[in-house]
Amino acid sequence: MGCLYKIKCPNCGEDFEWNEGPGAIADVLHCDRCGKELWTTEPMMEFEYIQCPCGGTYDKEVPIICPHCHQELSKPRKYIKDAVLWD
Ligand SMILES: [Zn+2]
Numbered sequence: 586m587g588c589l590y591k592i593k594c595p596n597c598g599e600d601f602e603w604n605e606g607p608g609a610i611a612d613v614l615h616c617d618r619c620g621k622e623l624w625t626t627e628p629m630m631e632f633e634y635i636q637c638p639c640g641g642t643y644d645k646e647v648p649i650i651c652p653h654c655h656q657e658l659s660k661p662r663k664y665i666k667d668a669v670l671w672d
């Protein structure tokens with residue numbers, strides 16, 4: 586079961602959404618530098634070391650990164666406004 590978080594960035598005040606997997610069919614990776622999403626239905630092993638155009642690497646265990654100011658948001662995730670589960 587994946588989860589879609591709706592977040593208000595504490596650094597720049599912008600709203601953004603952040604998906605976390607894995608779901609039943611698809612999983613989601615994030616760039617460790619800019620936070621961009623990459624959806625995949627392939628096994629995770631196939632996706633190691635995939636480069637993002639920004640120079641970062643897509644990974645499963647990426648901290649939440651604001652796509653607007655590129656700041657990492659620390660846990661606990663007190664900035665999450667809402668969370669929606671998906672398959
Ligand atoms: Zn931000």
Ligand SMILES: [Zn+2]
Binds near residue numbers: 641
């Ligand atoms: Zn990137």
